[in-house]
């Protein structure tokens with residue numbers, strides 16, 4: 001990774017751009033409290049079965065805030081108690097992963113979509129409440145050995161979902177006070193506690209909910225929920241998490257509905273790139289299309305969500321492993337859409353827009369190009385954790401994200417002293433050539449330093465340029 005940072009530096013330097021350095025990259029993995037309730041013919045994913053080396057942080061979703069006592073409370077008995085069905089408390093079972101990887105951080109996420117705003121509003125009510133909440137929360141984290149707190153308010157400032165009308169400003173105050181308290185506790189306890197948040201991807205929600213510059217400064221990192229752009233709530237089919245905009249997006253109100261736009265929106269409002277994690281969806285959003293015989297594509301008329309999958313059992317959503325089953329066993333047709341850089345698949349009237357190994361690789365490379373500090377994925381229990389469905393082993397998407405984020409992909413490449421990488425013409429990126437020369441091998445087997453890197457900068461933006469370069473490497477290695 002060290003070496004990769006150096007490498008990025010080099011190219012950006014040659015191309016005359018400012019560089020963004022970062023010491024550590026994050027892979028933040030959410031794990032949900034409700035996944036253990038899925039009854040099915042495959043084993044439940046308990047925390048013990050999570051590979052502790054494929055994520056740097058595991059966020060447990062969700063705990064809630066009691067609106068009167070302002071206590072952090074588990075949503076399920078099994079979180080903190082022994083139960084007949086689930087045995088040891090899940091909080092302990094998660095902590096157990098640290099025995100196998102002491103670097104792993106276990107974070108408690110509070111809030112979530114279904115919790116709405118009640119608990120957060122109560123905390124923001126006045127300074128007494130804020131102080132009480134902060135005090136109690138830090139004690140709770142210590143008691144249960146968590147490494148930090150993740151604020152998942154969906155969404156501050158969203159009055160339609162009952163958020164206090166002044167929550168943008170009040171939330172800013174709360175987060176600042178939390179930061180101060182966390183710093184104080186970290187110092188006095190000689191243990192680093194982390195503070196993070198899951199945040200909106202919609203510009204309107206961003207404007208209504210966060211004083212961006214402050215927010216990103218106070219927090220250790222923010223997880224941009226760059227997915228759920230399209231789903232059963234739309235009247236036409238669309239991709240859950242497109243990287244780029246599509247010609248089918250309606251002008252004026254749908255143009256923001258892609259990862260690129262959302263991340264740039266945060267950047268432009270002053271959130272440093274290295275504080276952000278790109279949000280990656282380990283699931284698809286599904287539709288039932290109205291006319292099977294018409295051309296099935298993005299923007300086809302839909303009458304609602306697709307049928308629930310056999311394991312997750314949720315209308316409108318399919319876990320990645322359920323999608324693999326559709327593709328491999330039920331012979332769904334899959335198409336890779338170059339505009340959004342993501343796939344969709346269909347069979348009869350059923351349609352799903354999702355992410356696979358290819359689109360995930362592209363997004364991670366894109367995120368590294370922009371200089372983001374990491375990736376967040378929702379969720380571990382949607383990945384093919386048993387390895388039974390996708391023919392790529394256990395946790396294929398999560399492992400690939402980890403690999404792309406932290407590995408130096410260049411080390412896999414058999415580069416000669418002067419290799420020209422001719423980048424293929426694509427609809428969105430221009431062709432160019434990158435030459436390597438005098439590659440020096442250092443003592444470490446996997447540690448190369450590229451010097452005298454000759455890069456012909458063309459008109460294309462440096463970032464697109466570097467992205468293309470990485471892309472070409474990725475294609476050689478992974479596809």
Ligand SMILES: *[C@@H]1O[C@H](CO)[C@@H](O)[C@H](O)[C@H]1NC(C)=O
Nearest residue numbers: 033034062075111112114115
């Ligand atoms: C899990 O946590 C959420 C909080 O978002 C809660 O609403 C839910 O009831 C919990 N348990 C289950 C089984 O869904």
Ligand SMILES: *[C@@H]1O[C@H](CO)[C@@H](O)[C@H](O)[C@H]1NC(C)=O
Nearest residue numbers: 068122125126127128129130
């Ligand atoms: C804050 O509100 C609580 C009740 O919600 C009340 O008990 C407390 O006195 C208030 N504190 C201040 C400083 O107004």
Ligand SMILES: *[C@@H]1O[C@H](CO)[C@@H](O)[C@H](O)[C@H]1NC(C)=O
Nearest residue numbers: 102186187188189190191192
């Ligand atoms: C703080 O913790 C680190 C390792 O976690 C240890 O090396 C150091 O001695 C500790 N400092 C104090 C004052 O306990």
Ligand SMILES: *[C@@H]1O[C@H](CO)[C@@H](O)[C@H](O)[C@H]1NC(C)=O
Nearest residue numbers: 243244245260261264265428
């Ligand atoms: C990504 O977003 C930026 C900022 O809005 C924009 O300038 C750029 O054209 C977008 N890239 C693509 C390929 O759409």
Ligand SMILES: *[C@@H]1O[C@H](CO)[C@@H](O)[C@H](O)[C@H]1NC(C)=O
Nearest residue numbers: 290291292293294295296301
């Ligand atoms: C479905 O599409 C076919 C051809 O595209 C058309 O002939 C037919 O009228 C359509 N049916 C409905 C119900 O829209």
Ligand SMILES: *[C@@H]1O[C@H](CO)[C@@H](O)[C@H](O)[C@H]1NC(C)=O
Nearest residue numbers: 234235236250299300301302
């Ligand atoms: C879907 O809804 C939008 C307005 O939200 C409307 O402009 C469009 O015509 C609708 N499309 C279809 C296929 O019904």
Ligand SMILES: *[C@@H]1O[C@H](CO)[C@@H](O)[C@H](O)[C@H]1NC(C)=O
Nearest residue numbers: 305306307308313314315316
């Ligand atoms: C899912 O859809 C089916 C049929 O489309 C419907 O019968 C069922 O009630 C739906 N389930 C939920 C939870 O919405």
Ligand SMILES: *[C@@H]1O[C@H](CO)[C@@H](O)[C@H](O)[C@H]1NC(C)=O
Nearest residue numbers: 326327328329330331332347
């Ligand atoms: C899927 O395709 C395979 C091979 O062509 C075939 O054996 C199998 O019966 C098909 N399955 C379904 C559900 O159509």
Ligand SMILES: *[C@@H]1O[C@H](CO)[C@@H](O)[C@H](O)[C@H]1NC(C)=O
Nearest residue numbers: 415416417418437438439440
């Ligand atoms: C690559 O270049 C180095 C010096 O720059 C030289 O020692 C080495 O022999 C070259 N390797 C090949 C395969 O040409």
Ligand SMILES: *[C@@H]1O[C@H](CO)[C@@H](O)[C@H](O)[C@H]1NC(C)=O
Nearest residue numbers: 430431456457458459460461
């Ligand atoms: C960019 O390319 C166009 C034609 O491809 C050329 O006219 C223009 O001068 C170039 N601009 C720069 C800054 O090189």
